[in-house]
Amino acid sequence: MTERLEIKNLFKVFSSTPGPALAMLAKGRGKSEIFEKLGVVVGLNNVSLSVPQGAVYMIMGLSGSGKSTFARCINRLNEPSAGQVLLDGRDIVPLGEAELREVRRTRISMVFQHFALLPNKRVIENVEFGLKLRGVAAAERRRRAEEVLSVVGLARWGYHYPHELSGGMRQRVGLARALATDADILIMDEAFSALDPLIRTEMQDELLRLQRTLNKTILFITHDFQEALKLGTRIAIMSEGEVVRDGTPQSIVLEPGSDYVAAFTREIDRSRLFDARLAMRPAEPVLQSEQGTLVSEAGGFGFMLDGNGKVLGVLDAIELGRARASGEVGTLSTDYVSVPPGAKLIEVARSYRDGRPIAVVDDEGRFIGSLGADDILARIASTAPQTVTGERHVQS
């Protein structure tokens, strides 16, 4: 994967003379101290991220954490005070007005929280907006807009006005407008936050569906950790203008790294996040026979594998004990469940049948591990270790 977008040591200070504040930041002074001394608000404090092509990079944070400021620094709606924003290796921070416009017209597009559609223009004209600014001929941009509208499922709504559409549909228009320019980088600023929960879920699914075919590089700003987990291939959690944790969804939930992050992860539904690969256990080889290898799994069952690692069959605990003792493999049963490593635990739990072992099998059908009910339960129940040091409960 190539790095499409790389942000290096980005600072944003809301002041016409950022120098003194930047100097204080460089000395390691905090945001609140700088505000007290200089009356200057620090928006971003040394943010570095690299976003590979095709990633859905979620920028998660509470309000005031600097996530929107960060997003706006990428296309320079906010001017960064220091640092680099490398787009395919080219720094866009020093670009002049005309070059910046070119980048905005062709490379980076944006979807807004409150849709930001032009109320006086029809849906199709809104979708055409970016192309019109670029100077694309009327017929050509109309054709392109119709194409994109049908991609987002609004082909029949092109000649209506935005106020006639529901919130979800309006945001589809916002999305279509962003897609119409063929920009490969999409900034989505709390794009689904203003929608009601059902529509939000629908839009999230829609985005995932679109992303499979479009393969854009998406920078998605959200305050909703569930949303970040659902959509993100990677998540950066921001607080006080800094990235406090950056990693894949699973790794963040597994190791929050700080109480701040742990607070988000505590309540989330692990069964929909963790996959079989994470919960499975490798099997131990028991014996080799001319048929292949016999391995034992945690639940007491044994899997018989052929030379390529494919599952031939399964032995229950009694048969396995017999095999251990005699070195002879008895009759194999096919009474087991196989799941891919990427299957979420909730899916694994659904295919779980009482008393049957679960084999985790890769794309080529090779056995890579096994799962028991207790493994699944342990993963679903796992919470981040809570630090309670320094707290005392005094009983009166």
Place this chain on the structure above:
Amino acid sequence: MFKADDLAVFPIDLWIQQGVSWVALNLRPIFLAIKWPVESLLGLNDWLFHAVHFPIFVVGFFLLAWRLSTLGIAAFSAVSLIVIAMLGVWNEAMTTLSLISTAIVFCAVVGIPIGIWCARSDRVWNVVRPILDIMQTTPSFVYLVPVVMLFGVGTVPGEVAVVTAAAPPLIRFTNLGIRMVEREIVEAGLAFGADRRQLLFEIQLPLAIPTILGGLNQTVLTAMVLSVVVAMIGAEGLGLVVLQGLGRLDVGRAAVGGIAIVLLAMMLDRITQQLATPTKSGRPTERVSLFRTVGRVFRGERPDETVAVGPQAKEAL
């Protein structure tokens, strides 16, 4: 005892007197240059309003009012015009109407660009704003003094006073309308790579239209008031009727002028107010575009029929 009058040491009246005399004497070409377009357009409008026959004018005005606003307002306007004619001040009313319509054109041509300029630069706005404050708090007949000094007396100098007094609301509302456009929509324009011109014409100006039309309403009413006051410097029209009534202690004559003025003012106010009110539903996101507003005049589309149905939707039906 020490009296306040003892403090009157500034001969400021003298300074201003001398200053204005100097300006009037030496900068005469400038004032002639300002006067010329006003005079030309006013002459044209005045001729036009008087040349059109009364019944044709009433019908024409009725249709125009109907297209710009509602049937009710159009009917009210037609009746008002007929009543004015019955009062016997038709010609004077036409003169006043030409004063106002000319003022609207000049206020729009001068005021809207200044308003746009103010909206785009805080520095300009900081200079223009106190000037507008002064202009709008100055009692209307105080305008007349410098106008008489610089432009003389008569209908054309009167018109200059009308334009000067009526422009500030339009400048204010244009500035306000553009500044009030939602930040996110402006950001969307920038994010998709709009340059300053595109931002203005694609986003800011179309979305500011309802506010600007509100300013137009204020401008029309101010022009109406001034068109009466300028009778004092010799401008013709309904104001002159009132002034003559006053001079001769002819209460009846003054009242006739007054009634005609009120009718004319209500007519113009209702029509322009309706322009600024975009739709019946009054949803905050609904705005009218410049084209549709102007288009209404030509197409006869009712303002509440804003939802035009596109070809595809028609197929779907």
